[in-house]
Amino acid sequence: MAELSMEAFTDTVIGAIGPKTTPRTRELMTALIRHMHDFAREVKLTTPEYLAACDFVVRIGQMSDDKRNEAIxxxxxxxxxxxxxxxxxxxxxxxxxxxxxxxxxxxxxxxxxxxxxxxxxxxxxxxxxxxxxxxxxxxxxxxxxxxxxxxxxxxxxxxxxxxxxxxxxxxxxxxxxxxxxxxxxxxxxxxxxxxxxxxxxxxxxxxxxxxxxxxxxxxxxxxxxxxxxxxxxxxxxxxxxxxxxxxxxxxxxxxxxxxxxxxxxxxxxxxxxxxxxxxxx
Ligand code: MBD
Ligand code: FE
CATH class of the missing domain: 2.60.130.10 (Aromatic compound dioxygenase)
Structure with missing residues (x-):
């Protein structure tokens, strides 16, 4: 694991997608993983920033109900x-x-x-x-x-x-x-x-x-x-x-x-x- 280059690590995650997924799901997930990894590499995302982003997503959910869709x-x-x-x-x-x-x-x-x-x-x-x-x-x-x-x-x-x-x-x-x-x-x-x-x-x-x-x-x-x-x-x-x-x-x-x-x-x-x-x- 540790000796993998950064790009090879992304390929490992994409390669873990199994054969029974649909073609569209494979396309969506492959691109999503690639873009997320490229984003983190480009900005050298730190652990506190990563945790803040997760907290942000949690609060989007907490703010939402049938009258307010904070995700949209x-x-x-x-x-x-x-x-x-x-x-x-x-x-x-x-x-x-x-x-x-x-x-x-x-x-x-x-x-x-x-x-x-x-x-x-x-x-x-x-x-x-x-x-x-x-x-x-x-x-x-x-x-x-x-x-x-x-x-x-x-x-x-x-x-x-x-x-x-x-x-x-x-x-x-x-x-x-x-x-x-x-x-x-x-x-x-x-x-x-x-x-x-x-x-x-x-x-x-x-x-x-x-x-x-x-x-x-x-x-x-x-x-x-x-x-x-x-x-x-x-x-x-x-x-x-x-x-x-x-x-x-x-x-x-x-x-x-x-x-x-x-x-x-x-x-x-x-x-x-x-x-x-x-x-x-
Ligand atoms: C609105 O009223 C709206 O129309 C859209 C697209 C987003 C936020 C508030
Ligand atoms: Fe409106």
Whole structure:
């Protein structure tokens, strides 16, 4: 053992993988071991640093429950969720389809199914109202009817509903079904920039790297329709000051939209017109 060169030691660990593993697992584990070993060699990782990293992983678990996924949050700070999103969605066949963006840690399944045009805001007087509307289309330009458009956003206090005991269940979340012309519409609040939770390991990472925790104002979308690839994305407010420094690196130019002032007398302060283009299966 001791007389093995460092690189030969890595080969020993990779060589210990048995024959009954799957090809994909072998590929993943081989590369992971190689990169972990190269990392430790490159930075000459010390024992205290190694133990601090293990403690960090333990605290990620301790900080997590069904309302908070600190593992996603910590990996977001490293840009990993956005990188995986990019790798998974950059194929040329996507053509004119709407670009994706990361799901993030605050998605919830089974939010209320609401009539088109209704509001996801449950009470509260804060915030500016916005009407978000558009069509869901295939890349061929044909409307997609019966698409399920799920949306979610933070409240004006910067918290998603499940982070905040003072908000009603499923506040600022809802699902809408497109009509026969592919139209969807919902009322919401103009989102605000807000800090990702920084009271745990993800926050420590930001502090260690001298970075701010803010995400630009965004509304999340998850669009599902029979015959099409699911689309997970976000829209961003063109007026936001953090578009170029999103703490989780999720902004794409094509996802930046205008919150247009509504005409005087309208029952909303702002309007966003936003068509969504899906890629067929
Ligand atoms: C969020 O609200 C979010 O959307 C992502 C991707 C990461 C952290 C907080
Ligand atoms: Fe978010």
């Amino acid at each position: 949050l910590a990996s977001d700070v490293f840009g990993l969720e956005s990188l995986v999103d990019f790798l998974d969605h950059h194929s040329a066949e996507r053509g004119a389809a709407t670009e994706s963006a990361v799901l993030g840690p605050f998605w919830r399944e089974n939010s209320p199914l609401l009539p088109n045009g209704s509001s996801i805001v449950q009470g509260g007087k804060e915030g500016d109202s916005v009407l978000v509307q558009g069509r869901v289309l295939g890349v061929n330009g044909r409307p997609v009817k019966d698409a399920l458009v799920a949306v979610w956003e933070t409240s004006p206090n910067g918290l998603y509903e499940q982070q905040d005991p003072d908000q009603p269940e499923f506040n600022l979340r809802g699902q809408f079904r497109t009509d026969e012309n592919g139209y969807y519409a919902f009322r919401a609040l103009r989102p605000i920039a807000y800090p990702i939770p920084f009271d745990g390991p993800a926050g420590e990472l930001l502090q260690m790297m001298d970075r701010h925790p803010f995400r630009p104002a965004h509304i999340h979308f998850r669009v599902r329709a029979a015959g099409y690839h699911e689309l997970v994305t976000q829209i961003f407010d063109r007026d936001d000051q953090y578009l170029d420094s999103d703490s989780v690196f999720a902004v794409k130019n094509s996802l930046v939209v205008d919150f247009k002032p509504a005409p005087a007398g309208a029952d909303t302060r702002f309007v966003v017109d936003y068509d969504i283009v899906l890629e067929p299966l």
